[in-house]
Amino acid sequence: MQDSPAAQATRKPSRIQLRNRKRILDAALEVFSAHGYRGATLDQIAEEAGISKPNILYYFEGKEEIHVTLLNHLMDEWLAPLRAVDPEGDPLEELLTYVQRKLEMARDLPRESRLFANEILQGAPRMTPHLESVLRPLVDQTAQLISGWIAVGRLAPVDPRHLLFSIWATTQHYADFDAQVRVLMDEAEVHAGAAAHLERMFRRLLTP
Known part of the structure; x- marks a missing residue:
């Protein structure tokens, strides 16, 4: 037995x-x-x-325990680049590094990205406690850090939370909509072009 x-x-x-x-x-x-x-x-x-x-x-x-286990593992990995943003580092370079790390994760972990996206699209029924207890405090802390950099003129004025949403949207797009991207792009290596484009875009947005 x-x-x-x-x-x-x-x-x-x-x-x-x-x-x-x-x-x-x-x-x-x-x-x-x-x-x-x-x-x-x-x-x-x-x-x-x-x-x-x-x-x-x-x-x-059962199925739910497997799903929650995957989501919990994913959240730990997903948030590591945000936790790695160094308050003592150069603000622009720290945020551009974060953008690149998120893009690399979209390239290397597309299934994980789609797993998370599916959960959010369903209203986060199994992840809401984790979002509230783990993600929200980390985003609050990062938003406060970005606001501090802006206040002393080290970054151009932006809404910190909308900045994070934009980073997530533009990087995870390459995982969640991979089939569409590959139909519409002729480049053999999509992510090389994406990395250069996103760095230019966010550098121009954030440079004081």
């Missing part, structure tokens, strides 16, 4: 268990990013992972 997920949590997972959890989460990321939460099923995840549905339920209580 298999242990419950609660019983498993009291023991350190074995190497095989860690590997199987990773296979499940990798498969779930593929399924959720393609079909959204509502369209995804445990059967699809099981087929993608090459693991039986009962085996998946040995590691996770």
Whole structure:
């Protein structure tokens, strides 16, 4: 008889268990990013992972727990570049570096970006507590930092929150609308052109 997920949590997972959890989460990321939460099923995840549905339920209580686990991992990774903005650094270069890091994430983590976008489009039913307890304080802190730089003339006047929204929109677009971008662009390497364009755009916007 298999242990419950609660019983498993009291023991350190074995190497095989860690590997199987990773296979499940990798498969779930593929399924959720393609079909959204509502369209995804445990059967699809099981087929993608090459693991039986009962085996998946040995590691996770159900689809929602898998989805929330992915979102929590994603938020930690997604917010790392914003946390890395250095209050002691050059304001313009810190923000331009943030833009480039977000664009790199759109290039390297397109499934994660679509997973997050799908959750937000559905009203963030599983992520609202995380947005309120983690994202909001970090955005408040960053907005205050940007306002301070503006006040002493180190950045051109902008609304800090709308600036962040613009950065997110212009960088994550290349992940969330990748199919459209590749139809409309002739360049072999879309992100090289995007990086140069976004740096010029935000440098002109933010230079005092």
